[in-house]
Amino acid sequence: MATALRRLGRRMAVPFFRVREFSASTSVLQNEQSGKSMNLYTAINHALHIALETDPRAYVFGEDVGFGGVFRCTTGLADRFGKSRVFNTPLCEQGIVGFGIGLAAMGNRAIAEIQFADYIFPAFDQIVNEAAKFRYRSGNQFNCGGLTVRAPYGAVGHGGHYHSQSPEAFFCHVPGIKVVIPRSPKQAKGLLLSCIRDPNPIVFFEPKWLYRLAVEEVPEDDYMLPLSEAEVIREGSDITLVGWGAQLSVMEQACVDADKDGISCELIDLKTLIPWDKETVEASVKKTGRLLISHEAPVTGGFGAEISASIVERCFLRLEAPVARVCGLDTPFPLVFEPFYMPTKNKILDAIKATVNY
Structure with a gap:
């Protein structure tokens, strides 16, 4: 019962927004150098489209990602790439990350979404005891470097203590994973593509406050921004x-x-x-x-x-x-x-x- 109430509270905590669907005719793969005005969630959506289009080994999965997710970051992905590559998971964060570790260990690009960073803690053991140590415990004979865990984090204006936390410091203590946080749409797209293609497991926190508030010109082509460079x-x-x-x-x-x-x-x-x-x-x-x-x-x-x-x-x-x-x-x-x-x-x-x- 407690779990059911937590899930219901999670669904009701953030209102759904009416947003424009991603159009396949507006391809992000046209290699255009000109920019387009985007907010942060649209930039994330573009990055995921590019990741799936350019790498057949890439998969996106998590709670409700099939219809676009609470924040609509995965809108249009299932329609374009199919439900075998973009799919909903059970309401189990430990299972989501555990599945992602196995998928990445087989040489795939696993892009796991945790619906709110506040609910990443059930997956804490999988991230810090499995993903972070996978390469080290085998002497680099096997790894799960293709794992990227996305999670909206931080204040949202009305989230309270279960939908507003910033848990980045917990993961910064763990050798073997990277932690990345963008500040704007342009940064979000370029950094997310770098994370997905990086040979290390990464936790990518997205500032939910900025999903619709932050707007700037974002290149429509495929680009990456360097990690670990302030x-x-x-x-x-x-x-x-x-x-x-x-x-x-x-x-x-x-x-x-x-x-x-x-x-x-x-x-x-x-x-x-x-x-x-x-x-x-x-x-x-x-x-x-x-x-x-x-x-x-x-x-x-x-x-x-x-x-x-x-x-x-x-x-x-x-x-x-x-x-x-x-x-x-x-x-x-x-x-x-x-x-x-x-x-x-x-x-x-x-x-x-x-x-x-x-």
């Missing part, structure tokens, strides 16, 4: 800000407001959390002398703590102030009190000023 998306001289996913847009707003007070902020999108690009962050902090990290997950044990420790080790004599962290609170994710929980623009702006004036 991007400096805003140059500055007074303080370095590091983040990932939906938090980047909040941090950028804080940087704009900081400019008005004469504070020059350098903003870095980490993109890949494991293995992360320490060199880019280190070079920036050595230039600015200050570092602020922001993420939605709780502050204690969050991945920001790992970044802070690493940069203190590497840049101790160049730091002008303690490393600042603006993160979620050490509580379950709230519903009506979500604005108090979230690392907002004003919280980040206050931390910027306090760090620069230290």
Whole structure:
């Protein structure tokens, strides 16, 4: 009964949206260099179409992916590629990932969807004890490198404590898997294709808050973006800000407001959390002398703590102030009190000023 209620709650937590179906006549495989305005979920959909079209070994599976999924990221896939390659699974996350490990071990590209990142925990054992160790336990005689686990993560504005969590730090502790989080539609498409084609198992977290809010020009052709390379998306001289996913847009707003007070902020999108690009962050902090990290997950044990420790080790004599962290609170994710929980623009702006004036 408890399981049935959890499933029902999951189905009702996020409203369904009326969206335009993917048209086969608008092929993403025409190798056009021109961009097209897309939101983030459409960019994910394009990437999945390309992955299935270019590799007959690729399969997409998960709860409700056959009709498009809760967020419609898999819309049109089953109609175009057939139900033998795009199919629904039982409501069992451990089974979804376990099946994906076996499929990948046979040389296929297994693209598994966990409907919400909050429900990835039943599959935790499969990911950290099986997928992450598969290659190591055989001395590279066999592996499941073709596994990509997609999961919408983070705040959505009304999700409460079962549909808003950011569990990335749990998986960053595990050698053998990669963790990737995009910030925008263009990044999402290129990074997802890189993940699917990477020879390592990867957990790909998609910021659900941005599925329909983030819109930009996205190339319609097949392209990949490099993993484990951070991007400096805003140059500055007074303080370095590091983040990932939906938090980047909040941090950028804080940087704009900081400019008005004469504070020059350098903003870095980490993109890949494991293995992360320490060199880019280190070079920036050595230039600015200050570092602020922001993420939605709780502050204690969050991945920001790992970044802070690493940069203190590497840049101790160049730091002008303690490393600042603006993160979620050490509580379950709230519903009506979500604005108090979230690392907002004003919280980040206050931390910027306090760090620069230290």
